[in-house]
Amino acid sequence: MKIALIGSTGFVGAAVLAELLSRDHEVLALSRKPVDASADGVKVVTAQVDVLNESALTKALTGQDAVVSAFNPGWSDPDLYQSFMRGSAAIVQAVSNSGVKRLLVVGGAGSLYVSPGVQLVDTPDFLDHVPPAVIPGAQAARDALTQLRTNTALEWTFLSPAAFLTPGERSGQYRVGGEQLLMDGDKPAGISVQDLAVAIVDELERPQHVRARFTVASGA
Template identity: 30%
Template sequence: MTTIVVVGGTGYTGGHIVREAASRGHQVIAVSRSLPSEEVPGVRYETGAAEDVVPRVVPEADVVVAAVSPRGDMSGRLVGLYRTLAALSRDAGARYVQVGGFSSLRPAEGAPRFVEGELPEQFRDEALEGEATRAMLVEEAPEGLDWLFVSPAGSYGAWAAGERTGSYRLGGEVALFDPAGESSISGADFALAVLDEIDRPRHHREHVGVAY
């Protein structure tokens, strides 16, 4: 049994990861500001400000998943929180999986990342902060930390929830598109990809993308 700490464990992404991890029999600790409307059986919920809770729970972890959205009171604070999580994970000997955004991917090998181009104004601040967390990880990750940065497809989120299909494709930092030119993944199938990588690690200190 693996102990998995999911920071942001009641959000859209974190909630799916918590449910998938629990369904596989892992010991799951979900960190969030408040309890969810429906708790997942067997999951331990730790509530409060992430900066206060993570020093207490990360030492118990085999794997730490960072899935906090840079919104609301977390806007502008994500880089600092994730820097702390990375350091705590290294100290605990835990694998560190950080969820980022689609905009940190590239449209083609060697091309600028999407975040470096024109972005819709309503998504720009979140995309920039998400990319800043990726850069922090690549440039500052503690020596010896086994990390993974995972980007979902372009159409991803509660607004495009989709259904579990049991399938996905895992690529590198070049975005994946289907034959119709679409890039999408459901929350359940994104969580499936993350847990498959946790259960059978194949990528280390890399940036990967998930899409159909």
């Protein structure tokens, strides 16, 4: 497939790029920062595009089979919530304008439920242990998902990783959940960014969660 990857130089995006290329997909790797032109090749083309430039992003996405968004405006952004919301909305609009139907958005664990009606981002443990600068981003990811749920035109998927997302090794195995935070005994579960990338590309190749959110954690 021809896959456009937004945020290709980030923590998640870089792992997704490697996984896509390992499976011989053709990748348009998009980033707001300058990219290494030496990465251009038969299977990957790089481009610098600001997601807020809706016309430029629409043009870049046209002709792709699917779009993966690993967009994050950056934890140091002083207006993180607003920047996240504006960027997320611009991406959805550009995908719609481009004629691409399939969109997979990588979100956060904060919007997963820890009990009926209670999301992780609203719990005291989350607020006490997550750096304050991160909280607006987690809240924005939750609200971006709420907006995405109203979209009936795109074949969208929202993937929330486990609570602990870390560098690691690619095992190729993971557990799948729905709206609930996955656990490892009495503590939240984790997953390597490499195995998260496996789950992302698996969903692109064999869609199981169209117009739905799902989560993944380590283990089979």
